[in-house]
Amino acid sequence: MRIDVAYTGVCGTDLHIFHGHMDNRVAAPQVIGHEMSGVVAAVGPEVSGWAAGDPVTVMPLDWCGDCPACTTGHSHICHRLSFIGIDAPGSMRQSWVVDARTLVAVPEAVSLRDAALVEPTAVAVHDVRRAEVAAGERVLVVGGGPVGLLIAVVARHAGAEVLVAEVDRGRRELAQRLGLRVVDPVGEDLAAVVESWTEGAGVPVAFEVSGAQAGVESAVAALGVRGRLCLVAIHPTPREVNLHRFFWRELTLVGARLYERPDFERAVALIADGTIPTADLVTRVEPLARAQEAFEALENGAGEMKILIDCGARG
Ligand SMILES: [Zn+2]
Numbered sequence: 001m002r003i004d005v006a007y008t009g010v011c012g013t014d015l016h017i018f019h020g021h022m023d024n025r026v027a028a029p030q031v032i033g034h035e036m037s038g039v040v041a042a043v044g045p046e047v048s049g050w051a052a053g054d055p056v057t058v059m060p061l062d063w064c065g066d067c068p069a070c071t072t073g074h075s076h077i078c079h080r081l082s083f084i085g086i087d088a089p090g091s092m093r094q095s096w097v098v099d100a101r102t103l104v105a106v107p108e109a110v111s112l113r114d115a116a117l118v119e120p121t122a123v124a125v126h127d128v129r130r131a132e133v134a135a136g137e138r139v140l141v142v143g144g145g146p147v148g149l150l151i152a153v154v155a156r157h158a159g160a161e162v163l164v165a166e167v168d169r170g171r172r173e174l175a176q177r178l179g180l181r182v183v184d185p186v187g188e189d190l191a192a193v194v195e196s197w198t199e200g201a202g203v204p205v206a207f208e209v210s211g212a213q214a215g216v217e218s219a220v221a222a223l224g225v226r227g228r229l230c231l232v233a234i235h236p237t238p239r240e241v242n243l244h245r246f247f248w249r250e251l252t253l254v255g256a257r258l259y260e261r262p263d264f265e266r267a268v269a270l271i272a273d274g275t276i277p278t279a280d281l282v283t284r285v286e287p288l289a290r291a292q293e294a295f296e297a298l299e300n301g302a303g304e305m306k307i308l309i310d311c312g313a314r315g
């Protein structure tokens with residue numbers, strides 16, 4: 001399938017690649033980008049169900065089909081997973097050829113600009129599902145970047161009350177504008193805030209999205225009896241975890257990585273019905289020729305949230 005790419009989002013992983021931290025996986029020169037929207041330009045031979053002009057997004061996973069993960073129904077965490085945009089060429093380009101099985105339909109009512117947020121929204125949908133967030137539960141999200149805020153919004157949509165802990169003032173202000181409760185874990189006493197919010201019980205669910213040791217500690221300390229810690233962030237080194245607390249309060253640790261096709265389809269639906277505040281989350285759009293500036297802005301710009309690269313295609 002050949003896709004005319006409309007928009008590609010820049011994510012934290014792309015910033016790591018930009019810095020060369022992932023040179024072991026990314027063979028330069030390499031086109032990166034894995035959060036995208038576009039329009040089908042040409043349908044491959046033997047492909048059915050798609051037509052030129054269809055608005056689409058791509059679930060950027062390529063799995064082997066016969067490893068222990070794939071054969072037990074967990075192909076999204078295939079032992080030999082190739083993540084398209086990191087391990088294979090990505091979408092930061094005008095024209096892109098992908099396997100038909102990666103395509104996910106986007107309804108006409110969703111703008112291509114909004115559709116570029118399907119991939120990070122699918123991450124949040126998967127995380128909230130893995131954590132089994134239930135209506136009425138109080139949920140702590142440690143880390144208020146794009147994925148943290150998307151988790152907060154998706155959890156709230158599931159009926160949870162959400163508190164976001166975020167060190168950056170601009171990001172806290174955005175979370176507040178979205179109607180979320182926020183706390184500054186540096187300037188305030190997070191443990192005391194959680195204590196009073198939950199009348200001493202602790203939260204049933206905490207998401208670790210910060211990737212920092214302090215974030216792990218805060219999340220574990222905030223959990224109440226039989227609480228679930230959902231690990232979302234990619235921690236580059238092993239972390240210390242207070243296992244005594246896990247024993248004492250009978251806590252559960254849940255890993256959550258990427259997404260499955262139903263998460264992607266659910267993300268499309270949440271964007272289509274307006275649950276995801278796409279206009280607030282996209283803080284900048286730059287043309288493909290200014291990709292360098294976009295990366296620098298994401299790195300330096302306080303308050304930048306999601307930056308999109310405009311790759312040219314229109315529906
Ligand atoms: Zn990403």
Ligand SMILES: [Zn+2]
Nearest residue numbers: 064067070078
């Ligand atoms: Zn596999």
